[in-house]
Amino acid sequence: MADRKIVEIVCVGTEILLGNIVNTNAQFLAKECAALGLSNYYQTVVGDNAERLKETIELALSRSDILILSGGLGPTQDDLTKEVAAKIAGKELYLDKKSEDNIKAIFKARGYELTPNNIKQAMIPKDSIILDNSNGTAPGVIIPYNDKYMILLPGPPGELKLMFKESVEPFLRSLSKEVFVTSTVKVVSVGESICETKIMDLIENQTNPTIATYAHDGEVHIRVTANAETEEEANKLIKPVVRELKQRFGNNVYTTHNDVSLEQAVVDLCKGANLRIKTVESCTAGMVAARIVNVPGASEIFKYGLITYSNKAKRKLTGVKKATLEKYTAVSKEVACEMVRNIDIGPKADVLIGVTGYADSNDESVPAGLVYIAVNVCGKTRVEEYRFNGDRNKVRTKATTQALVLVRECMLEYLSEMTFRDA
């Protein structure tokens, strides 16, 4: 790991300093660089100010090998990043014909009038590498500086991300002889501290692969990263560790793939078992359904959902009995269970998820955060009580995640019983 390079992320934009936008570019770049095995010690945000930008870049160049700058490549007078970086590198700007043609073509296709300041975006520092922008007008550039590099990317996240994947990642990979491979073991129903305790021996003895845990919206992600000369070798290093983690956490591991989300795991389970899901939501009001539909191709297993926010809707749409509501109130195990009975409205489903709870409370008699989630898999119902902390939207978000966790558990139970019966 002698050649491990240090990267520094500099985001340029007064709108970040004013707090008008969250700096998601910094997170994206940090995550990608970590996955490539680059070390990142500093991230800086600086405004659209030439002097402060110059100082920031010079400081970063003094302590890091690779600078990734985002923002300030646009057409306005405020956009200074290219000009300042070129000056530091002692390179003049020239008009790049191909970039100019590209900008003209985009304006033509959109039917917009091309104003002269847009051509500024085609001005490129001499001796730099031009990065095509597949999602916008401003090209990126890589400016070599002694044995270091300044990589300038556009600010809009959609343009930055695509340009990084298409051009910057291959460039960064070419700088290193090492290959880094990561597997993320994603665990639910286990708190972060318990999770860490359970694998402390592995963490303490880690060298290659490295192991780190991250709490993530009610889940714990254990990231296993190995480096080697080839991808195959790195994979070989990862495999036994991932196997060990799966053994320790059993069914609480829902995936070992970096890009698979909890909702994806649920949808995949349904597809594999040829089961269809229906949601009946009160306090989450559509959030569980919306997460399931996040997954491309969810239409195969998700046909419809109900949002029964009022008592009357619970009765009319899901057949919850008036007597049950009166005896136990809308936020109760009993009502949650009746919400997930298959009644004769709309197409039948095999897996039903029901959520009812208090997202918040203005009244001491109403316990904010009390949520009941019921899951019915092919006629068998399980119901659980939860007490979530946080404000209205935190409670709703936690309940949504927990609904997905519970439905996954119930489906696994069902599938293992099926296997047992078949055997």
Added chain:
Amino acid sequence: MADRKIVEIVCVGTEILLGNIVNTNAQFLAKECAALGLSNYYQTVVGDNAERLKETIELALSRSDILILSGGLGPTQDDLTKEVAAKIAGKELYLDKKSEDNIKAIFKARGYELTPNNIKQAMIPKDSIILDNSNGTAPGVIIPYNDKYMILLPGPPGELKLMFKESVEPFLRSLSKEVFVTSTVKVVSVGESICETKIMDLIENQTNPTIATYAHDGEVHIRVTANAETEEEANKLIKPVVRELKQRFGNNVYTTHNDVSLEQAVVDLCKGANLRIKTVESCTAGMVAARIVNVPGASEIFKYGLITYSNKAKRKLTGVKKATLEKYTAVSKEVACEMVRNIDIGPKADVLIGVTGYADSNDESVPAGLVYIAVNVCGKTRVEEYRFNGDRNKVRTKATTQALVLVRECMLEYLSEMTFRDA
């Protein structure tokens, strides 16, 4: 404005450098400081490393008046912020009895065992101001340093935000003789560049109040900020500008309050007119309902919603005709309109919102981003076609916002007709 202070934000945590979390603390602090009239020129992220943290703090102290640091106040050996900042200020740490008792009480209440490292959180630099943590165990501190201040806040956003509001904001206000007041004029259905062009004369002549526009998830927010010696005077400066903006953008302004969201504006309109909303969603699959229910007290006007993802669900749950689906397909004006007819299932509603579209596409014949939104207010239906850019979730998010925009427009039309008829 001679006493306008410069604030610098330093977030401490290796998890941010690894890209595991988005730095929402920086955005929160930046926004709050801007609202207080503080200038912010730099934001830095540094890891849990004593030497680099020391360098970062020293650099920040050399160029700013007030440092706000978040993170690194916890119980583990990694948590270094207090120790490093105290050393820079030349202050020793002492055990604060009150903070210790508070930590013990929290552990007792939660039924957790108190480990010795938790007491580290009660160690306070001499001569500093202790900030109570109403949401956790680690207190914050304000360490005076010459004529400057280091303000140390805990990393968890829920703790940081509450501590800022309860203790830091009053402290920062006490440092300045100026009062800053902001009004945010929130505009929909007008693009940012057109919006800016329409008020360029106001922007160019701005002094006090200042005027700035920000694009924000399909909306444009125009922030008007005035400073004066009293809040009353600042309000007097803002009023005529806000009035002018409302005149220029008319009904496209949905609020002039900083904290009112688009969904809040829709819910308020419904409450005012005593109308109830029902949602029927296909591609957004619950996102419109979930946003409406974001608003506390939404239960008064939102009773239920349907998620009709499949054709069969559209037929069975909302009475869309088989012939209409066959002739026009599920993504059509005609189907959108039939989705918002009041059919005899569940309680009746006065305002119905229907959304159908293609969130993405694997097939060239399917135009990704094509969405139809229909709104029915008391029997009168309006339907619009949209073509949204972006990936699956971007399209769904944009469609959700647009549904709220359209329902607001339709309700305003309805209400103005009512007024006309009544007159």
